[in-house]
Amino acid sequence: MRNRIFIGIIILSCVVALYAGYGRYTVESGYKNVEITGDLDALKAMADYAGMDTEELISKYKAEGMNSIAVNEVRLKVLQSEGKLSYMTRTDAAALGITSGNLALKRILASAEGFLPDSTVILTGDRSVYEFLAKNLTKRYDGVVYSTDGEYYAIAVNKPIKNLETDGLGFDTRDFELVKASGLIPVARIENYEGLRDRDIDEYINMLKSYGIDQVVFGGDEVLGNEEKIDYAGKRFKEEGIAFGIIELPVDKDYETQEGMSRFAKRAGYNAFKLFSLSEKEMAAYDKIEMADKWYRAVIDRNVRMIYVRPEIRADKPGVYNVNFYGDTIAVFKGYMDDIGEKIGKIVPFKEYHVPRILQVVIGLGVVAGSVMLLDTLIPLSDMMAHLLMVLGTLITIGTLYSRFFDLGVKALALASSVVFPSLAMAYIMRVCEKKQGSFISYTVVNFVKASLISAVGALYIASIMADSKYLLKLDFFRGVKVSFVAPVVYFLVLYFVRYFRKDLNLRDKIAYILNLNVKVWYVVIAVVAAVVAFIYISRTGNNPAVGVSDLELQFRSLLEHTLVARPREKEFLVGYPALILMLGFVYQGFKKEWSFVWGIFASIGQLSLVNTFSHLRAPLGISIERTIYGMVLGIIIGFVYFVVARYILGYLKRKWGVGV
Structure with missing residues (x-):
């Protein structure tokens, strides 16, 4: 009766979780289209290197699939190129002024007498450039003086040249006109600066509106707004419906890629899209397929919608080669998108989504019920104790989710789900292994599916209770990856020892029995192999694994990605799922019970990995479901192949050397 109540709570929680998960799926389905976005400064540099007009290069890349261009703010370094x-330090300018007849320079040096030695002096003969810089430098920095003698123009800024030369200094609106004339989508790459005021933010927005621009990416390390102006900037973006890009790094990091992004996104209503760009080093080193594969993987696994292309000139190759190389790469990537039905078009940004608090509470009750049931598998609980723990867990869940510790509560419930339900799945399998029934196929496959469905409850809870814009856009994330990978395996070891190892002995005698056990060599061999596998397994978990992926494995992954799109995880279909089939198969065929322990360790890896797949919240829910189904189907098939091979090898060992199995 008690378990029926707990199972009823879990079923109710699953229904609620399905509802919340469907809301997430709807939001993800509306977030669509992919933009291949060229960086205008890089395109200008490429065109110049190849001896082409910028318009000609843009037209070529447009034909290959590029459909938008990001316009950068003006930079001194680019203007000089x-x-x-030209620009130089005040010290160098003073040396030049001794022999130069440039009266503007001499006046500037006199006005900048108290400036830093490495402050910046700018010289130009272009009146429009001078007027643009004088206006924008004065707006952004203190200590700006400028002068002209009618022929030459000079500006001095009391800021070190190494800091100033790459700062954004406002937009040359002719760049927007160039992009619009090409028929591509213009994207503004806005940079923050100190002293930004409300009216400066409004000026940015009015400029964007005048050119029909509603997509922005932020340059530099900060979002627009500084500490005191982020809220206003985010509010104005929301009011005007301006979408913004969130950078997705090639390697996962547990922090914001740009300072202030989480706060800005919240104020802006999460009207955002994910952006992915390869580093300069990668752009200069990868071949066409490697580069296109990286972009493809970003779209599939990370739900990226803007591929930011900043062509890096390969100086050892001629201009025509460089132009064709990146054009071909864009064409390859577009072909990948066509193959999977992803439209190259203007991004429809993410819409704000939050699960109602009351639904998260109900889902949390399912986690509590599962936790009590799990504890009962190790320490038999009386009805009163089980109910008391359920009530206590309910109060803690409600109290946490309706307090300032809400985020911590959600993450704790998600982590608990990742541990509890894979562990319950293995507890179920251990009970099944006590008695075989039915045919071999039904015994192995049906129980495999039942165990996986138990684990899937944990996956459902994570996917729904954390179905929030900030998690789906990876502004926040699931915590405790390594714990979720280790705890279910540890639970299985404890469960086996407490409940199934030498049932005729009490706990103290079990420990004494193990300490006095005569260990056979083949036990040691299995233990060493298991230890090596465990080391590799743990080292490759988390966002920044200690053990990398081999080239051969990368090729294998690429094959799966392009064949199935939703690539199943190797630890599932090559290790965990087959081990569960082996575990059940060995029991059915009457092998020694100790094999349940060996295969059970690896089987628990498959179950916890099933749940962990859904903790990667940035991956679309549909992709995670497909990935899991593919993994289960392949895992069952491979499991039966492993079983035939293992049975043959163990039979041979028994016949040849009399090794008992």
Whole structure:
């Protein structure tokens, strides 16, 4: 009766979780289209290197699939590369002024007498460049003086040249006109600066509106707004419906890629899209397929919608080669998108989504019920104690989710789900292994599916209780990955020892029995192999694994990605799921009970990995479901192949050397 009540609570929680999960699926389905976005500064540099007009290069890449261009704010370094100005330190400018007849320079040096020795002096003969810089530098920095003698123009800024030369200094709106004339989508790459005021933010927004621009990515290490202006900037973006990009790093990091992004996104209503860009080093080193595969993987696994292309000139190759290389790479990637039905078009940004608090509480009750049932598998509980723990867990859940510790409560419930339900799945399998019934196929496959469904409850809880815009956009994330990978395996070891190992002995005698056990060599061999596998397994978990992936495995992954799209995880279909089939198969065929312990360790890896798949919240829910189904189907098939091979090898060992199995 008691378990029926707990199972009823879990079923109710699953129904609620399905509802919340469907809301998430709807939001993810509305977040669509992919933009291949070229960086205008990089495209200009590439065109210049190849001796082409920028318009000609843009037209070529548009034909290959590029459909948007990001316009950067003006930078001194870029203007100098284009021959529109020169700049130097005040010290160097003073040396030049001794022999130069440039009266503007001499006046500037006199006005900048108290400036830092490494402050910046800018010289130009272009009046429009001078007027643009004088206006924008004065707006952004203190200590700006400028002068002209009618022919030459000079500006001094009391800021070190190494800091100033790469700062954004406002937009040259002719760049927006160039992009719009090409028929591509213009994206503004806005940079933050100190002293930003409300009216400056409004000026940015008015400029965007005047050019019909509603997509922005932030340059530099910060979002727009500084500490005191982020809220206002986010509010204005929300009011005007301006979508913004959230950078997705090639390697996962547990922190914001740009300072202030979480706060800005919240104020802006999460009207965002994920952006992915390879580093300069990667762009200069990868071949076409490697580069396109990285972009493809970002779309599939990370729900990225903007592929930011900043072509890196390969100086050892001629201009025509460089132009064609990146054009071909874009074409390959577009082909990948066509193959999987992803439209190259203007991004429909993410919409704000939050699960109602009361639904999260109900889901949390399911986690509590599962936790009590799990504890009961190790320490038999009386009805009164079980109910008392359920009530206590309910009060803690409600109290936490309706307090300032809400985020901590959600993450704790998600972590508990990742541990409890894979562990319950293995507890179920151990009970099944006590008595075989039915045919071999039904015994192995049916119980495999039942155990996986128990684990899937934990996956459902994680996918729904954390179905929030900030998690789906990876502004926050699931915590405790390594714990979720280790705890179910540890639970299985404890469960086996407490409940199934030498049932005729009490706990103290069991420990004494193990300490006095005569260990056979083949036990040691299995233990060493298991230890090596465990080391590799733990080392490759988390966002920044200590053990990398081999080239051969990368090729295998690429094959699966392009064949199945939702690539199943190797630890599931090559290790965990087959081990569960082996565990059940060995019991059915009457092998020694100790094999349940050996295969059970690896089988628990498959069950916990099933749940862990759904803790990668940035991956679309549909992809995670497909990935799990593919893994289960392949795992069952491979499991039967392993079983035939293992039975043959163990039979041979028994016949040849009399090794008992």
